[in-house]
Amino acid sequence: MAFSALSLILFCFIFISFAISDAVVPPADTFRYINQGDFGELDSEYAPTYRPLPPYTFPFQLCFYNTTPGVYTLSLRMGTRRDEAVMPWVWDANRGNPVGENATFSLASDGNLVLADGDGRIAWQTNTANKGVVGFAILSTGNIVLRDSKGGFVWQSFDSPTDTLLFGQSLRIRGPTKLVSRASTTNNVNGAYSFVIEPKRLGLYYKNMLYWASTFPAYPELNQPNVTIVNATFDIVETEYNNDFNAIRCHLSNSNAQPYLDMDILRFNNTLSYIRLGIDGNLRLYSYRPPNIRFSQWSLVFRLFDNRETTRQGLYEDECQLPERCGKFGLCEDSQCVGCPSPEGVFAWSKNCNVKTPSCKAGGSRYYQLKGVDHFTSKYSAGTGPMKQKDCESKCTKDCKCMGYFYRTDLSRCWIANELKTLTRVGNSTHLAYIKTPIQ
Numbered sequence: 001m002a003f004s005a006l007s008l009i010l011f012c013f014i015f016i017s018f019a020i021s022d023a024v025v026p027p028a029d030t031f032r033y034i035n036q037g038d039f040g041e042l043d044s045e046y047a048p049t050y051r052p053l054p055p056y057t058f059p060f061q062l063c064f065y066n067t068t069p070g071v072y073t074l075s076l077r078m079g080t081r082r083d084e085a086v087m088p089w090v091w092d093a094n095r096g097n098p099v100g101e102n103a104t105f106s107l108a109s110d111g112n113l114v115l116a117d118g119d120g121r122i123a124w125q126t127n128t129a130n131k132g133v134v135g136f137a138i139l140s141t142g143n144i145v146l147r148d149s150k151g152g153f154v155w156q157s158f159d160s161p162t163d164t165l166l167f168g169q170s171l172r173i174r175g176p177t178k179l180v181s182r183a184s185t186t187n188n189v190n191g192a193y194s195f196v197i198e199p200k201r202l203g204l205y206y207k208n209m210l211y212w213a214s215t216f217p218a219y220p221e222l223n224q225p226n227v228t229i230v231n232a233t234f235d236i237v238e239t240e241y242n243n244d245f246n247a248i249r250c251h252l253s254n255s256n257a258q259p260y261l262d263m264d265i266l267r268f269n270n271t272l273s274y275i276r277l278g279i280d281g282n283l284r285l286y287s288y289r290p291p292n293i294r295f296s297q298w299s300l301v302f303r304l305f306d307n308r309e310t311t312r313q314g315l316y317e318d319e320c321q322l323p324e325r326c327g328k329f330g331l332c333e334d335s336q337c338v339g340c341p342s343p344e345g346v347f348a349w350s351k352n353c354n355v356k357t358p359s360c361k362a363g364g365s366r367y368y369q370l371k372g373v374d375h376f377t378s379k380y381s382a383g384t385g386p387m388k389q390k391d392c393e394s395k396c397t398k399d400c401k402c403m404g405y406f407y408r409t410d411l412s413r414c415w416i417a418n419e420l421k422t423l424t425r426v427g428n429s430t431h432l433a434y435i436k437t438p439i440q
Contacts, residue, residue, distance in 0.1 A: 023132040023149055024109045031055075031136075032106040035064045035072055035099065044077060045088045046185045052077075053105065057138040059272065059288075064103070065089070067186045071098040074105055074115050074124070076142060076157070078274070085297035088286070090142060090274055092162045094124040095182075096189040107136050111154070113146060126155045141271075142166045163191075165234050165275045171197040172231040179277040192323075193281040199228045203380075204304075206281060206323040209419075211376045212304065234275055273301075281305075281322050307335035320424040323376045328354045331373065333425040341423070343368045343437050355420055358436040360400040365436050367393065367404070373433040374424045375406045375417050386412035389432075396436065404435040 031054075039049045040063070050065035059080045064072045074094055079087030093115055102118035111133025115124040132148040133155075139145060143166070144157035158169045163179050171177060181191035194205045201222055204212040214222055222229070272288035285302040305317045319325050320332035330349045331339035339346040340353035358365040385392075389407050392414035396402040399416065406415040410430040423433060 023111070023134055025107060025111055025134055025136075027109070029135050030107050030109055032104055035101060035103040035105075042079075043086045044079075045086050050077075055136070055138055057140055060090075060138050060142045062105070062138070062144075064099075064105075066098070067188060070100050071188075072100065072103060073098055073188050076138070076144065078142065078272070079298075088164075088274070088276075088298065090164045090166060091144070091157050092188065095162055097123045098188070099123050107146075111146060113155070128155050141168050143169070163277045167234055167271045167273055170231045170233040171195075173197060173199060173229065181277045181281065182279055184279060191279060193277055193279075195277045195283060197229060197232050201229075202232060204277075204281065204283065206376070206421075207419075209323070209377050210380045211281070211321060211323055212317060213380045215380065280324060282319075318424070320422060321376055321379065323419075323421045326353070326422040327351055329420055330422060331370075331425055332422050337422075338425070341368075341370055341435060346370075355403060355435065356437055358403065359438045364439055365397070366439050367434040367436055370423070370433040370435065371429050372425055372427050372431055373406075374426050374431050375415055375420070375433070376422055376424070377417070378406055378408075378415050378431075381415070383408070383413040383415040385414050387414050388412070389414075392416075393434065396434075402436060404433060407432045407434070 033053050035051060037051060040052050044050055044063075044065065046067050048065040048067045049069075050063045053062045053064070055062045059078055061077050063075055063077050065075055065077075066072045073092050075089045076091040077087050078090045079085075099115060099117045103123070104116050104118075105114070106116070107113050108129075110129040111131060112129035113126040113136065114122060116122050126146060128146055131154050133146045134149050135147045137145050137147065142157075145153045146155040148154050158166075159176055161169065161171075161176055161179055163181050165171070165179065171179070178194045178196040181193035183189045183191040192207050196203045196205060202214040203210055273286060275283065275285050277283055283304040284300060286298045287301050288298055305319045305322050307318060319335035325335070326332050326337040326349060329340070330337045330353045331341060331346065337349040337353075340349045383406075384395075389409070389412075392405050392407050395414065396405040396416055399418075401418045402416050403420050404417050406417065407413070408430055409432065420435070
């Protein structure tokens with residue numbers, strides 16, 4: 001009897017395996033598009049040249065585009081031909097691994113979606129060969145999917161975001177865990193900024209340095225001991241106090257509660273919206289005006305770093321908290337770059353403001369002091385300590401990469417900075433900055 005049961009289980013496993021492997025994409029649903037021919041004429045984000053491809057579901061279309069001649073990314077564009085505004089790119093397949101002319105984008109009968117260069121090199125693929133895929137679709141949400149015979153998703157683009165979240169899309173502790181900024185308008189590779197979901201907070205990082213977090217008191221929902229974030233889904237919901245307005249909401253799910261963060265209010269309910277981690281590290285939300293408005297266009301409805309007052313403490317951050325607000329170096333106050341510090345004093349800020357690289361030789365550097373100044377990491381990281389200021393200085397001096405240190409005399413805490421970038425005036429003399437400079 002035991003042998004018969006084992007045989008039955010083995011038979012079922014083999015049958016299911018053959019059934020999956022035999023599932024194929026019907027010939028009519030396979031495709032192969034080549035990156036060649038005329039370019040499109042409509043305005044798109046980053047002012048690229050591009051070639052639209054047939055896969056299209058309002059208002060999303062796949063395209064090959066480039067901001068450097070001959071270097072193409074396969075991307076999803078959002079917008080319509082009637083738009084008067086520039087259409088954004090909301091998903092990239094092969095960021096940082098471009099293809100050239102005559103590259104191909106194809107779905108074969110085995111169900112694998114492949115982007116290959118003209119010489120056959122595979123630049124990107126879904127790795128879904130022989131996994132039961134029977135069809136491809138771009139959904140009205142902007143999610144690109146490969147379906148099985150039961151309508152389930154074998155693969156979806158919502159699981160591999162780049163710098164953008166569409167509404168209904170999630171970041172999850174088990175992945176995808178983050179958005180990563182684009183390096184520049186012309187260079188489509190990963191930039192320095194990331195927006196990350198963590199068990200107790202959402203965080204923004206410049207490289208590996210935290211410069212914002214959804215912490216108390218602005219977000220008391222996350223300060224509860226039973227709250228551990230599992231995923232964060234961005235959505236638009238009706239507000240309780242006025243049906244004419246809608247909240248931009250981040251749902252935070254976990255096993256014990258269903259907390260959420262209301263980020264801002266929209267004057268209309270429009271799921272044709274997206275959240276973007278910008279090249280500058282700011283988090284912005286754009287929404288498409290309803291179709292009954294004569295000239296449809298994208299509107300900026302929220303940005304996290306904004307010189308804007310709010311009754312909810314900490315909901316908006318001053319732009320001075322952005323690491324590169326003042327370029328390579330500079331003092332910032334009320335979102336404006338106001339000074340260029342030097343050993344000789346503080347001068348008018350310009351884009352040329354920079355620090356001199358300190359010497360790694362023993363005794364080859366000294367420090368100059370700035371009072372009432374914070375580093376962008378000081379606000380959301382605890383630093384080290386308590387410790388004496390001379391020990392903080394010694395720690396920086398012994399570290400060849402250290403460009404300066406920041407010290408709080410009221411807390412006796414120390415922050416070491418390997419990059420300085422934007423410094424913020426805080427008007428509190430207990431906040432001290434010491435900038436390392438070479439001895440001439």
